[in-house]
Amino acid sequence: MRKHFWIALGLTALLAGSAAAQDVQGALRAASTALGMNDMKSIQYTGTGWQGMVGQNFTPGDDWPRTGLKTYTRTIDFDSMSSKEEYVRSQGTYALRGGGLGFPFLNDQKVTSMVRGKLAWNLNAQGQPVPDLSSAEIRQMEIYLTPWGFLKGAMAPGANPMMVKRTEYDERVTVVSYLALGKYRINGTINAKNLIQRVQTWFPNPVVGDMYIEIVYTNYKPVGGIQFPRFHQHYDYDNGPPSGNVSGGDHAFGLESVSEVKLNVADAVLTVPANVQGAMIAPVRVTTTKLGDGLWLMAGGSHNSLTVEFADHVVVIEAPLDEERSLAVIAEVNKLVPNKPIKYIVNTHHHWDHLGGLRTYVHEGATVITHEGNRPYYEEVLHAGLWLLKPDRYSMFPPEEWSEGYVFETVAEKFVLADDTRRFELYKIEGLPHVGGMLIAYFPKEKIVVQADMFNPGAPVNPNTRALYQNLKRLKLDVTTLVPIHGAPAPMSALETAMAGAK
Ligand SMILES: [Zn+2]
Ligand SMILES: [Zn+2]
Known part of the structure; x- marks a missing residue:
């Protein structure tokens, strides 16, 4: 009796299963027709x-x-x-x-x-x-x-x-x-x-x-x-x-x-x-150039970062692309400046190619410095939910502080990072078509401005280039070198020449 019951149940399940499979195939054939x-x-x-x-x-x-x-x-x-x-x-x-x-x-x-x-x-x-x-x-x-x-x-x-x-x-x-x-x-x-x-x-x-x-x-x-x-x-x-x-x-x-x-x-x-047949995905490469005492450009890919050394910590500017890029840059930062934690990660703007590596730095223990308009979105981006398809460190080992809002410092117009050893300033760019909350970094001693997506030497002057130029004048910054997030540093004179040529 008991044995028959199991046989009968098994048969019913089998029939139901194949009927469902036939239903799916029937639905697919009907759609194809x-x-x-x-x-x-x-x-x-x-x-x-x-x-x-x-x-x-x-x-x-x-x-x-x-x-x-x-x-x-x-x-x-x-x-x-x-x-x-x-x-x-x-x-x-x-x-x-x-x-x-x-x-x-x-x-x-x-x-x-x-x-x-x-x-x-x-x-x-x-x-x-x-x-x-x-x-x-x-x-x-x-x-x-x-x-x-x-x-x-x-x-x-x-x-x-x-x-x-x-x-x-x-x-x-x-x-x-x-x-x-x-x-x-x-x-x-x-x-x-x-x-x-x-x-x-x-x-x-x-x-x-x-x-x-x-x-x-x-x-x-x-x-x-x-x-x-x-x-x-x-x-x-x-x-x-x-x-x-x-x-x-x-x-x-x-x-x-x-x-x-x-x-x-x-x-x-x-x-x-x-x-294409013989191509391989290029390994992530980080090349380091010294821009000044305790100041380095981290290049080697499509997007740069900068490392800034302070007395007891390090600040990194920009976390582009993805976790792989961030891990490679962080490894280089730790070699350049051993035994000092990365306390802040500065983000120029919220575009995904400039944002994809941010979670890695927060996982590392850094506080995000970004324009105040980005905060609600970054709270979403830094949500410690499950990433099932390609888990990152942040999703696998979420830091608890994110949920309490301790991972942000926001910038309205101006923000200063300074200790006894060095100082740099962040400014918001006004009137920029590219993005609403763009920040530049200004290093007064080195006369360097770090900028993203606004000026590309050799490329035609566009409305974003004009906005950068006008903001540098408005802020009365004394600049000799423009360090881009994409490409190689250029003298300020390159921007002056480009602007003169575009008039
Ligand atoms: Zn952008
Ligand atoms: Zn960009």
């Missing part, structure tokens, strides 16, 4: 839209700043996981506020980025391939985020998708979920018309951790023999009204209109260039 993609091996689509510069908003509460995509063409081959994205971005009528190096775009900019499986590369201005291996995973995920890539991934052998029902936009829908690349959960919503209306995933990011990414698909229309939607993409959340935006960046990409769709195009399977 409704989209018209049953014979699709590759797709190429051309249209126009916009792009949000992720992590580069004017203030933390603003949306990502936008540029127009005058022409946008994407070619995807699903079996080889190849994708080629080509576009011309132009500032157009979009606001000039916000950032990114080279933003706002004074001239149209052509971008070509590619991936095939684990290899990614871009074309430079001369049309030559440049390896970009660290972008391979996100570009593969961007294939899975398309309606077609999502379905192909869900129907691939071993995908093992599961399914739930819920209500979305007042309609009962089916959500199918599986792991892409063996680690990233990806969910796709199939609506009552069997069309994919949302695909969502989470991807590791050095500032916000497990970053939410979704594309919402609406306005499906028949184009080129298939149903083609409008794309509306979010990177991260807008935590918005009614509480006031602490973190407003979310809109990342929109494909508003499509002019042409082709299926099964020639050359969709990309050939990986030889210099």
Whole structure:
């Protein structure tokens, strides 16, 4: 009797399991048919839209700043996981506020980025391939985020998708979920018309951790023999009204209109260039240059930091990129100045490429000095939550003080760091389009100003360069050398000459 009971139960569970699996496969097949993609091996689509510069908003509460995509063409081959994205971005009528190096775009900019499986590369201005291996995973995920890539991934052998029902936009829908690349959960919503209306995933990011990414698909229309939607993409959340935006960046990409769709195009399977085949991700490198007594430039990558020695502690200016960069810089700081703790980490502004290494310094025991407008957002960034996809030290071993607000000193207009041995000052830059709360550091003895994203010798003078120049005059700072966060130090005369030439 007992034995039969177990057999019967086992059989029921098995039947229920396979029925559910059949339901998922049925839902996926119905969606594939409704989209018209049953014979699709590759797709190429051309249209126009916009792009949000992720992590580069004017203030933390603003949306990502936008540029127009005058022409946008994407070619995807699903079996080889190849994708080629080509576009011309132009500032157009979009606001000039916000950032990114080279933003706002004074001239149209052509971008070509590619991936095939684990290899990614871009074309430079001369049309030559440049390896970009660290972008391979996100570009593969961007294939899975398309309606077609999502379905192909869900129907691939071993995908093992599961399914739930819920209500979305007042309609009962089916959500199918599986792991892409063996680690990233990806969910796709199939609506009552069997069309994919949302695909969502989470991807590791050095500032916000497990970053939410979704594309919402609406306005499906028949184009080129298939149903083609409008794309509306979010990177991260807008935590918005009614509480006031602490973190407003979310809109990342929109494909508003499509002019042409082709299926099964020639050359969709990309050939990986030889210099990309053999490429390796370069190890993090820190090179140190002495700028004065107890003052060093920490370069060697795309972003610099500075080490400033005081009698019983050290101050570091800027924690860019990510934890790897911070750990490498901290190791060098400890070699330069043994046995003195890093007491403060100064942050020039909140853009993600200047912020991604901050958590490492707070974990190390440093207090953050930043513009007062950044504080609510940094309290979010320094939240000691779980980072499941790529844990950092801060998430694994969170310091307790963060929650009590002991990790901040904020700057309104001016802030002085001084002891008997040295002094430097922080000033807020006024009237800057790049970012709302930009700080510069001024070293009176060395006559050095440290600046981020405003002046790049050789590059054309833009509104940010003008703002830097006007602020140096307004503050009556006696400057001989400009030390940038990107690139090499330049004499103040280079800025004077650039400004004179631009008038
Ligand atoms: Zn910036
Ligand atoms: Zn920058």
